[in-house]
Amino acid sequence: MFSLRTRVFLFFCLMAASGMAILWGALWLGVSRNPDDLQGAMVLAGISGSFALVAITAAVWLLFDEIVVKPIQRLAASMRTRAHTGVEVEVDTHSARFLGDLAPAVHAVSKRISDSAMDTARAVASETARLAEEKARLTALLTEIPVATVLANAANQIVLYDGQAAEVLAQGGVPRLNAPLFDYFDEQSLRAGLGRMHKTGMDQRFKLQGLEQGLEFDAVLKPLDAGGYMLLIEGETLRTAPDATRPLVYDFELLSHQPTGDLASTPLRSLVYTVFDTETTGLLPHKDEIVQIGAVRIVNGRMVAGEEINQLVNPGIPIPASTTQVHGISDRMVADAPDIVRAAGRFHHFARGSVIVAHNAPFDMAFLRRHAERCQLTWDHPILDTVLLSAVLFGASETHTLDALCARLGIEIPAKHRHTALGDAIATADALVKMLPMLEGHGMRTFGDVIEETRRHGRLLQDLN
Template sequence: MAERPRLPDPRRWSLRLRVFLFFALLAAAAAGALAAGGALAWRRLPEAARDAAALSALAAGGVAALSLMWAALAWTWLRFDEHVARPLQELASALRRRAHAPVATPVDPEAARWLGELAPAAAELTEALGRLRGDVSEEVARRTRELDARREQLELVLANLPEAVLICTLDHRVMLYNRRALALLPDVEEVGLGRSLARMVRIEPIEHALAALRARPEADGAPVLCETARGGALLQGRAALARGPDGAPRGYILTLRDVTAQMAAELARERLLGEALEGVRRAAANVEALSEAVAGARDEGARARLTAELRAQAATLAERLRALSRESREAMSAHWPVAPVAVADLFEALRRRIQDRPAPERPEIEIAAAEGVVSCDALAIVRVLELALRRLALRGVGRVRLGARPGRAWLRLEVRWSGPPLTDSDLAELLAEPIDLGAGALTGAEALDRLRTQMWPAREGGEWALRLPLPVAAPTGTARDALDRPEFYDFDLMARAAPAPQDDTPLRRLDCVVFDTETTGLNPARDEIVQIAGVRIVNGRLLRGETFERLARPSRPIPAAATRIHGIDDAMVADAPPVEEVALRFHDWVEDAALVAHNAPFDIAFLRAVEPRIGRRFDNPAIDTVLISTILDPHSALHTLDALAERFDVRIPPERRHTALGDAMATAEIYLRAIPLLEKAGVRTLGDLRAASQRIADIRRAQAAYAPKNAERTNP
């Protein structure tokens, strides 16, 4: 026997529905009362008066009276719905948002002005709640300020470590990484919290090291030598287990450095040494044989020929030795340790060195210009410049001026002075002096030679100058810049339970990629993507530093109407990779995370359109913030991104609106702020959200009221 459908629980009916049913009941009661009154009036008429004309008149009067009553009830219901029921429902939603989400804007009393003192009282309540939250936040901030300072110190230390540091779970999910890891691994987009290390490096050597550490609990670490996942670099480091209070392994710490160049240099040196020794051995053997032949030759002509051959072989031997010396110097200079250093720091270090010298060797230093960053061995450069300044002071120069002249690839350091000159021979003499670099003494000339630069004197504008060019360093940012990507650790990942079926995953713990696309138009069958952007949510945290943003070159021109909305034209995508390549990279970046978008069917339809061309499927769970808004505010007719941003107090900078990354960031903030409200409504897991979204989607389809995204996109 088929189960009878159950009626919705009346306790879950909305206020507006209850009011409508109340007025409908009044209308039915009015109709019943008029019918009863008409019947009673008919019965009281004398028998002689009960004819067709009387019945018609009585019915006409009843219909007219009923129409007037129903019109009055309808007008009263509409006014009540507009001025009382709907404002009450919107006020309840606004209060609920402010109670469960970090919405700071006060309730607008004007929106519920017909509710008398209720709206101002609600506004005062939300203001008091805001003040209370502010007081609590201030107290929490005061008590945790010291902890935050220590955490920032840890972040700065990690950011400036010369080696890449990663802390991972035992199933190779990244819990922490530092800035060096971003520079070391070939594709920054592959590095992220909660992502698998196996996507970044060959994991087998690391698993072997971890197995060895488990077998030997007393070991404090194991060496690791592995390649990047795409085989572009060779990495060397150590792995160590991170144990919990009970001594059981909870994860592991991995330090890595790039030894690709070092290994190549070692191989090159071995090859160079082998070839050089073989060449020297042959030349020496020839010299030895010819020497014996010359000694035994009795004929003067033969002796002369052998002597000439001996000289040629000796010259060959000398040339091979010179080549060995030259190639050795080039190999040393190619791998001499250099690092980016600010010119201002170089000059300041030089000033401190000179201040420590005795008075006869201590000229006064003026720094005229110190802009720029160079790539060099700072210690060697400071020592060489110190030699020059000491020599100038001993020659009677009391004041020197330091400066830097920037160029495209090289920056020229200058030491300028008035007084006695420093000739080429003087410079050669001072550069022949040894300088202590900590790892053994070199002359100044040898240090400059290994840095592939030189220093020379010049006369300009009545002054003498020493000029020293150094290569400009590629921009790498500062230690503080590392904090621009602050979410580089999350130790909660270590305690996260084993993966459950996604439908059972709480929304607070669901790993998501919130994304948006910009397109050439609105039809996925004809139009194409011109930009994809996304941002990660891991463990309920918006990782602003882990983003994907790529332009894509479509196979058709971008219409002017589309450009007016998102600002992307044909010139901007002329050098961009094709749509297929960008979609493939986005698929790799997303992995198995849930996809969140505002009006997700629109964006996912464009991703699905490219699936046959890339051989991949975007079958990730999809979450639509339009449906979330409908679940939370079913009475509202506005579910655009701008309306949700206003509702959840999310600010979208005007210049970022209708950009893929700007809209994705705003959608991510709205989604996170909606989660507590969804939980309050009983929607706690992905499965709950799917079921609720499906019910809303079915209703909207049935009402033919679910408009595609073009309504919003064509009305920015």
């Protein structure tokens, strides 16, 4: 086996030999065709030699791209995946076989990183288990108290809510961390209570109005020394134990969160993402309809358990049998489901104040935007597409289907959840969570940085659609 230096040397020898062969061959061709016309012979030799040089250069470039550039890109992508996500991606040593000892060296370094990460992970897992036990005790304690508890920061955004509070918030929409309380309660009544609390610095008992007419709660505001406040909602209706799928939900980092107002300069991890997917009656957004919407939320770089939408939608038209075979949704299943107006409105509220994320976003958004006027909704959310993020991180020449992206990132989609709106949304969200640190590792730390880079790969979406 030749060493890498020898291979490169032989590669350039081949280029030199090819150039010389083309030069002498062109001269011979020119002289043999025009033995009595030296000028004509030189012109013919120059033209034929130029075409031959262009051809050999193109061939050499294709060969170099295939055996050097692409393998290096794959090695770099696998290294970044391991470094930033902890996923044990298999190093493709076969495609990098012409790069000498580089691939085995990358494999050795990656293995050392993985071994070190495993030791750290064990320590983190032990501490996580302890914190989870404490959280379970706190959740059980709050369950016994017939008071709905919400913690908000100085910007009136939700930092914590318990199971009882989730039931109250659900009357105004799906509960969401980092969402303004004014999305769930009447702003005037809440600001009046807050004004008295800030003025006196003491607890304030008041009547809190809901968004629906006639909805009213007995509430208490408690100021916090660290900033922000607690909102306690009392009432006999809260004595029922909360749903088991609604544990205590919180992120204390949001206590110090202050909206910047400038989206382009906002760090990627500071953004709230709503990741969604749809299932439809077909693949033509101008005439087919949505039959299911699935969505989850990512706050501070992690998916928030319990904050999701899994909504069947009545399309108003028959679902073709061939489409039912793909996603398993039949006419009978959607007969009593809400129409697109109600379903889109619920999703629009769920995605308020966030970046919408989807895999091949133009396809899914086209269905929603077609009904925007009918739904009286404006889809002006900033949007990220994981197809383009995959191209930025792994190279445009790779395959960028959801299955291929998940395989590269070590994400497993259970077969029963594939081609369901929520299942695909969760897989896309898992992929986004893993790609965020990789993007930062590439120097793209703000939303503006990512948008500028993804614009270079817009042609991928045109080809997909």
